[in-house]
Amino acid sequence: MEALDGDRLFTDADTELERDFWLKKPRWTLEQAIAISFGRDPRYVNWTTVEPYASSSNHAYEYYKRRLIVLDTHAEGYLPDPIPSAEFIRWTLRINLHCDVGEYELYGHAPPSWPPSVPMQSTPTARPDALQTDPKLTDLLRQTQAECARLEARVQQLEQELELAEEQRVMKAPERSALTMLVYAMARGLYGYDPSRLKGDATSKILRALDRFDLSLDEKTIRKYLRQAHNEVQKLKPRENQD
Incomplete structure (x- = not known):
């Protein structure tokens, strides 16, 4: 060329x-x-x-x-x-x-x-x-x-x-769901959490368990997340047939 x-x-x-x-x-x-x-x-x-x-x-x-x-x-x-x-x-x-x-x-x-x-x-301009x-x-x-x-x-x-x-x-959805079910089952089975009751002794039992391991949460926070866990578990349960 x-x-x-x-x-x-x-x-x-x-x-x-x-x-x-x-x-x-x-x-x-x-x-x-x-x-x-x-x-x-x-x-x-x-x-x-x-x-x-x-x-x-x-x-x-x-x-x-x-x-x-x-x-x-x-x-x-x-x-x-x-x-x-x-x-x-x-x-x-x-x-x-x-x-x-x-x-x-x-x-x-x-x-x-x-x-x-x-x-x-294509040609130089007047700029310096x-x-x-x-x-x-x-x-x-x-x-x-x-x-x-x-x-x-x-x-x-x-x-x-x-x-x-x-x-x-951010926890992936399947991991979060599995952890929610685990915590919810332990709260109900070990500490007697009853979602139908506004107040119960489950919260105080969980507080004492946390204290044994030098962990700290207030009652309001515990109740909040237990309610959230209950609501999420209800969504995860398979629906009954409507036939």
Whole structure:
């Protein structure tokens, strides 16, 4: 393939992503993933071919910025290399980074449209080129974007940890039902609990039993959970035939 300039690397049909090949791969290297996120073939669009145009082409400059975000996030330990293809796509969605490949495409659906609704300019705009005139601004942009990506990844990690903790905290329904039946049977069989009586000596017996093992509950709490156990057990009992 003939050598292409910075803009044509991102617009020429020869560099378009070969979806039938790349979207079937379970993992991509991060360098491959960056090119794929632009809908370009990593064999033709990569840092080696893009770098010479990073200060003269908006397409190449966008590639440069995205590459900094990806590599900085990898350095923080939040993006593995290589990375599962679906995981990379989900990451771009979480940080609101346009990706030409939708996650659903990995399962054979039609590709989303590209370019995005506000396309990149094919020629340099009048903005000062941060790569040439203000390296401090470029570095600040890189640090800010990397920090946003790092924080987003940390939020996701905390959400996953919270979800796991909640799953461990909340007892599954069958386990809860079994424990309820066990406690209810012991309360009735060992301590004489009678749900038809508003007050009885079962509560005081349970209090004394708790005290023997250095455990503490008040009478109100005991009565509350005994009533709840009774109500739940009634729901668990098989219904009589109505024939």
